[in-house]
Amino acid sequence: MAIQWFPGHMTSARKKAEETMEFTDIVIEVLDARVPEASHNPMIEDLRRFRQRPSLKILNKADLADPAVTQDWLNHFNRQDGIRAVALSCKKPGDANKIPGLCRAIAPHRGTNLKPLRMMIMGIPNVGKSTLMNALLNRRIAKVGDEPAVTKSQQRFELSPQLSITDTPGMMWPKIKYESDGYMLAASHAIGRNAVIDEEVAEFLATILLERYPALLNARYKTDVSNMDAIDLLEAVGRRRGYLLKGGEFDMEKTAMAFLVDYRSGTLGRISLETPASRAKMMATIENMTLETDQIEDKGNDSPE
Structure with a gap:
């Protein structure tokens, strides 16, 4: 299943972000720490590189992610030119307060009354940008919701005479190139439910967790998952919770959502x-698959008619 989700307001949001980038010193990109690369919008990278702006990547929701894996991602990003990465949970008091200092270190030539440091916060929907903005300003100015794409317009705020920040709507890109990225984003709730089938997303998620985190599944659902596939696991979850339809069949839709x-x-x-x-x-x-396909096509073109 190809997952695509690009609400209409995102086109205008991209154009506005492109205009604002010219007057921005540093781009703060908020990522989901559980899926840092899948939740990275390539359009944001294109915009900031065109304007040659440095990036602070915030791996948000780090309290939900595997800490060892998060550290691997931090090492990966921090080896790249023009990028500084940090793992945070913007719901934790004090975590957001670290951000202005990190931005000052990245752009030390800005941050005075004469040359205020102009920050711009970007990211895909539902990665926690609004929660971060509220924490930075210590007041509720950005609407927070459990559904993606709550913020729909750009806003600029003064943190101090030396610091300003522009909040932007969550932006997806028109076509998700890799199917697995679409599933990971859907599992992590960065894509609206109208674009996905919950049962398929749950099956994808179950397959990954059976391979990488079987002990967590055993502990949560009190069942031995060692010989299960994704459907077996979901059925076991549904039956254990009593999610049954008439006739005794388990309710896959309800089970998928709960999972x-x-x-x-x-x-x-x-x-x-x-x-x-x-x-x-x-x-x-x-x-490798692309290379093999190209070779097959080349052979076909070289074949005599």
Whole structure:
């Protein structure tokens, strides 16, 4: 299933962000720590590189992610030019307060009364930008919701005479290139439910968790998952919770939603759906498949008629 989700307001949001970038000193990109690369919008990278702006990548929701994997991601990002990465939970008091200092260190030539440091916060929907803005300003100015794409217009705020920050709507990109990215984003609730089938997303998520976090599944659902596949696991969850339809069949729709909520809320434990190594392996597999396809097409073109 190809997952695409690009609400209409995102086109105008991109154009406005492109205009504002010219007058920005540093781009703060908020990522979901459980899926840092899948939740990275390539359009944001294109915009900031065009204007040659440095980036502070915030791996938000770090309290929900696997800490060892998060550290691997921090090491990965911090090796890249023009990028500084930090893991935070913007719901924790004090975590957001670290951000202005980190931005000052990245752009030391700004941050005075004559040259205020102009920050711009960007990211895909539902990664916690609004929560971060509210924490930075110590008041509720950005609407926070459980559904993606709550913020729909750009806003600028003065943190002090030396610091300003522009909040932007969550922006997806028109086409999610890799199917697995779409599933990871849907599992992490960065894509509206109208664009996905919960049962398929839950099956995708169950497959990853059975491979990487079986002990967490055993502990949560009090069942041995060692010989289960994704459907077996979801059926066991549904039956254990009594999610049954008439005739005794388990309610897959209700089970899928409950399973996704257990992951999203952190009830299952601290989980990361991708690692730098798994990402590199995925990209290598895709590259090899593309190369093989090109070779087959080339042979077909060379065949005599």
